[in-house]
Amino acid sequence: MKKITALLLSLLAAGIASAQKGKSEWVYRGSDGKLVYKTTPAGDKIMDFSYAGYMGGGVALPVVPVKRLVKPSGTNDDTKIIQNAIDEVAAMPMKNGFRGAVELASGTFTCAGPLILSESGVVLRGNGSGAGGTTIKMVGDPHTAVVIGRGNTKVALGRTEKADSSTVNTTSTLITDTYVPSGSKSFTVADASGFAVGDVINISRPVTEAWVHFMGMDNMYRDGKKQTWIRAGAHGITKRKITVIEGNKFTVDPPLADSYDAKFLNPPGTVVAKVIPASRVMQVGVENIHIQCPPLEIDYGHAPYAGVRVGGDDCWLKDVYCEETMNTTVLAGNRITMEKVIVKHTYANLGASKPTDFSLEGSQNLIDRCEITGGNMYFVWTSSLIPGPNVLLNGTFKGLGSRIQPHQRWATGLLVDNCTVPDGGIDFMNRGIAGSGHGWTMGWAVAWNCIAKTYIIQNPPGAVNWAIGCIGKREQTARLFDSQPVLPDGNFDSHGFPVEIPSLYLAQLTERLGIQGIKNIGYAANNKKMFPNKLVKVLPIKTDHHKILGINLAFGRPVNTSNVKGATRQFGGEKAVDSNTDTYWCTADGVTNATLEIDMEGPVNMNTLQLNEAIGGHVEEYKVEAQLDSNWKLLAHGTTIGKNLILKFPETIAWKVKLTVLKAKTNVAIGNLGLYLAKDGSGSKI
Numbered sequence: 001m002k003k004i005t006a007l008l009l010s011l012l013a014a015g016i017a018s019a020q021k022g023k024s025e026w027v028y029r030g031s032d033g034k035l036v037y038k039t040t041p042a043g044d045k046i047m048d049f050s051y052a053g054y055m056g057g058g059v060a061l062p063v064v065p066v067k068r069l070v071k072p073s074g075t076n077d078d079t080k081i082i083q084n085a086i087d088e089v090a091a092m093p094m095k096n097g098f099r100g101a102v103e104l105a106s107g108t109f110t111c112a113g114p115l116i117l118s119e120s121g122v123v124l125r126g127n128g129s130g131a132g133g134t135t136i137k138m139v140g141d142p143h144t145a146v147v148i149g150r151g152n153t154k155v156a157l158g159r160t161e162k163a164d165s166s167t168v169n170t171t172s173t174l175i176t177d178t179y180v181p182s183g184s185k186s187f188t189v190a191d192a193s194g195f196a197v198g199d200v201i202n203i204s205r206p207v208t209e210a211w212v213h214f215m216g217m218d219n220m221y222r223d224g225k226k227q228t229w230i231r232a233g234a235h236g237i238t239k240r241k242i243t244v245i246e247g248n249k250f251t252v253d254p255p256l257a258d259s260y261d262a263k264f265l266n267p268p269g270t271v272v273a274k275v276i277p278a279s280r281v282m283q284v285g286v287e288n289i290h291i292q293c294p295p296l297e298i299d300y301g302h303a304p305y306a307g308v309r310v311g312g313d314d315c316w317l318k319d320v321y322c323e324e325t326m327n328t329t330v331l332a333g334n335r336i337t338m339e340k341v342i343v344k345h346t347y348a349n350l351g352a353s354k355p356t357d358f359s360l361e362g363s364q365n366l367i368d369r370c371e372i373t374g375g376n377m378y379f380v381w382t383s384s385l386i387p388g389p390n391v392l393l394n395g396t397f398k399g400l401g402s403r404i405q406p407h408q409r410w411a412t413g414l415l416v417d418n419c420t421v422p423d424g425g426i427d428f429m430n431r432g433i434a435g436s437g438h439g440w441t442m443g444w445a446v447a448w449n450c451i452a453k454t455y456i457i458q459n460p461p462g463a464v465n466w467a468i469g470c471i472g473k474r475e476q477t478a479r480l481f482d483s484q485p486v487l488p489d490g491n492f493d494s495h496g497f498p499v500e501i502p503s504l505y506l507a508q509l510t511e512r513l514g515i516q517g518i519k520n521i522g523y524a525a526n527n528k529k530m531f532p533n534k535l536v537k538v539l540p541i542k543t544d545h546h547k548i549l550g551i552n553l554a555f556g557r558p559v560n561t562s563n564v565k566g567a568t569r570q571f572g573g574e575k576a577v578d579s580n581t582d583t584y585w586c587t588a589d590g591v592t593n594a595t596l597e598i599d600m601e602g603p604v605n606m607n608t609l610q611l612n613e614a615i616g617g618h619v620e621e622y623k624v625e626a627q628l629d630s631n632w633k634l635l636a637h638g639t640t641i642g643k644n645l646i647l648k649f650p651e652t653i654a655w656k657v658k659l660t661v662l663k664a665k666t667n668v669a670i671g672n673l674g675l676y677l678a679k680d681g682s683g684s685k686i
Contacts, residue, residue, distance in 0.1 A: 022494030058517030067100030112140030149311025227437030257413025281312030348375025388413020432479035
């Protein structure tokens, strides 16, 4: 992955307002000022994303009166006194849809367990997320600071009910259209009797072997084992409300985030069923709070604390500052607004497996004016079979080796609008065998007027992804861990030139609800200062340069190891790729065989390996392998490493490189592992 040039970065710092304006061919204003949408030959179009957010978008967050005030106790655990106040308010009667707010006074509250909001209409409010405000200091066993929802909240990280839980009514019918385009609001059913305007329906599309094959997801193997993308027989469920019935034609809100193609569906096809929504927690908010835990140099699998899990509908988080939490927020409900939530990490996540701080596991959710600073992570991801609209608006995401990247197994309808990712990327892509077969992650997604270091935008079979008015380097790749075929670009429109509609979400919201809709969520029409994230500076990128071999391609890469000495990271695998001669990876005493695996974070060409042992000549046999096309290829096999071993091999492409110590006299201690695409003295590659 190449860096954006200094010239381009200086243009970014100047801001989007001063850049030359382009015009999107996919969404633009007609002569009457209304939005005009281009369609694909099949009739698909960019969906109306404005239904994302609290109460379906464009609704101001409520101000709920305080019913209980809690002050810090000064003891080693304030969890109980806060929870008692929450429970007292939860027992109060509803008034205008709310019971009341629990206000936490200024100061520090020490909490050794989660605060659980399991009844509707309750707000947990601090006295500010900044200096002089309210801090929840997390201590004790692993837990999530605040859990909204019902369910098994005693699990360490606060699992709650799923976003799509509902009861199916006996009234059902089938879609009869041979093709329903993505972005549309209407479709025809076999029998509309028994349905009425205002009914909530589930649109249930079966996953079939024919569709999995069409998507190219039935040919994924890892180490010779077949990987499953989505199991045939599963169902993708989209919940919508009927707004109009004309004969056997339904019109629904919001629009559909995916297409429905009858040729890939086994009988009976796509089922439309009236449902009774589950009794879920609703109208719960968390506001003006600082959540703090100690900085830990650790992999996320061992990180003890998370921030907030939302398992309810029509809920919100506002002005919440999460310091050092990992897997910070999970939005497992619908119509949630997360506004001005800031997450900061002192240390990058360790290891090749990456966490996320904003996990989208429901629909119609809006992440607005939020920020993350952290390395080696996915800033935002989506879960499996999650339908949109979901929107990421006006966010700033900083950190090396980090990306906005939908994660796994087919989500649809994501808008990334005016977001800045100066050190990382925005990807709508095929992740192949990553994970256990994540495959195609996203369809019908849009990046709009964004700034990022890189973009990987790919079109899945039968679907489209767009990058419109975005600035940054376009990159192409095969699906992860394959070398071929390199997948072509998806739809780049006005690339390098921001388009004249500043924000797609705000434009769509204005068209649907008028100017008041955007005012309700804190924006004003024609406000040139709406998007201050365009002024973000790029983090400096460090490199390690060998005077003979050139750039060390392994430097700073994520590392997984089979064994590490001690409970701290003093001898972690990352110490073997940090170019520091005083640090090293070391296994526990008596461990004489071990592996160190480097994630190259993409296909990288190399032809030279440099190794040294930090302590003596312990190693008696080793091998080095490269992963390509989902299999491991042997690069080198030897008996001793010593103080400075340099191995040359035919140039190869690798997604991962693995050192395996097969035999050693005593514990393994590797001071440095370097990978290079070296050249000889004449300038040609070795």
